[in-house]
Amino acid sequence: MKSVIETEHLSKWYGNVLGLSDVSLQIEPGITGILGPNGAGKSTFLKLISGQIKPNIGTSAIKGERIWNNYRLFSNIGFCPEQDAFYEDLTGWQFMTGLLRLFHFSPSERESRAREALEIVELMEDKDRIIKSYSRGMRQRLKVAQAIAHDPEIIILDEPLNGLDPLGRRKIIRLIKTYKSEGRTIIVSSHVLPEIEAMTKRIILIHQGKIFAQGDIHYIRDLIEAHPHIVSVKCSDPRQLASKFIQEDFVLNVNFSSAEDTLLVETNNRDKFFSLLPPLIVKHNIEVEEITSPDDNLQAVFDYLVGK
């Protein structure tokens, strides 16, 4: 797939403070999650690829065109900033139509696009209230609305789920996934691992201004083979299965859940484990109800990568 956003040796300093260091990557259509703790450089990266700031070293381009000071690109880019900043004395409707005016839409198109975006984020009922009176969640949804109102191909969302209630989060996640299915490019940052995990498996891990890892969660897992991996097998005879696995050199530890119906196997070689599991199940006629990887989530990978 052809990449939409490309960066080469992208670096940014704020005085003596390093914001981002030597980031070279390509982002393809679909959802890409930017993950890292606060201050890792996620926002700096998003500001660089949305033309908010210029790099000290390196280049960034969208569809081959430089980003910094290239305003024409923005007819196809939607950006939801992290900061909770608004024109507080405007109503939600005025805010939306005012920003859409800068896209040179006709008055009727401005209104229809504003209405559509506000309906998507469920703010239509509150459109005539001044933003100052909005709750944190409403403000967050309004930020998302202004990023999607002009129907952009590329959507950059900096911590879009901050301040949203669980229902609001679920709706925004669903919206992001809808955009993915339409072939758009969505870049989402978060410091909350399950948020990113709920949206995508394609992630970029950033820490201290550097990319720690990127790719599919499983690819990243492969990168850190030495890191123990836990597989949970809920089955009819976990003790028998454990006795078979314990003999293998790639199995470091076996354990049982409190209900004693689930076997927890700690392995340093996932592939070997999963190639051995099916023959054992068949040979010993064990009924398997569920196989899961409790630590096959971003938290485990991230903790390992940052050396916690």
Place this chain on the structure above:
Amino acid sequence: MGRKSSKLKVFFLISILPVVIALIIKVNQFLSDRTPIQGIFIFNNMSVVIYLQFLILLLALFYGTSVCSEEVEGKTLTYLTTRPVSKSALLVGKYAAYTSLAIIMTSIGVILSFLILNLDDLLNFSLYKTLLRDVVVLSLGLMCYTAFFTFIGTIMKKSILFGLIFSFGWENVIQYFPGSTQRFAIVHYLKSLLPVPKTGRFSFLMVRLEPSSPLFAVFMIFLITGVFLGLACILFSWKEYIFED
């Protein structure tokens, strides 16, 4: 994007202040036994002392520096710079909006002051030429000063402090310097468009003026406006604004 801030209300009230002064003067004239000073004479002095040397500077300073700084300080610049509009167009658009607002606010005050002070001579249509001239000169002043302060606002964080020093230091001192030095003050060109009063209580404010020709003065006002607005556009386009946490 507009801002319906309390700042607007404050500045509107300030711009109306001369109207209150005009009212007090007029009421005092009605109640006093002394021969009243001509309304047009008071109006001319009010135009120079209150509007030209104080009010338009204040309005231009706060609106001009706000063009850029309020977006940066309010962290709303992101919404504007992620639209398919050049940064120069954004800056010029906001400058034009703020200048127009300041001109309207000032004009309302000037017209009301004029009408109040000349209440007993409203049918003397020759006086309206003075009103028109003063409104035009003050509008040119607002246009020029706002452009200058827009430029200052794009390069400086403490632009208000610098602006106050410039407005009430530089502009108020340099204009009284003899010779060509006074041409380094914007107010010199604005005053060159006004007649020099020969007599009167406030004539000392004009006596040192060595006016430029009206045509040259207008040219210089537009040139200064163009240069500073152009510089502001260049700076605003290429400078990156990093929000403070």
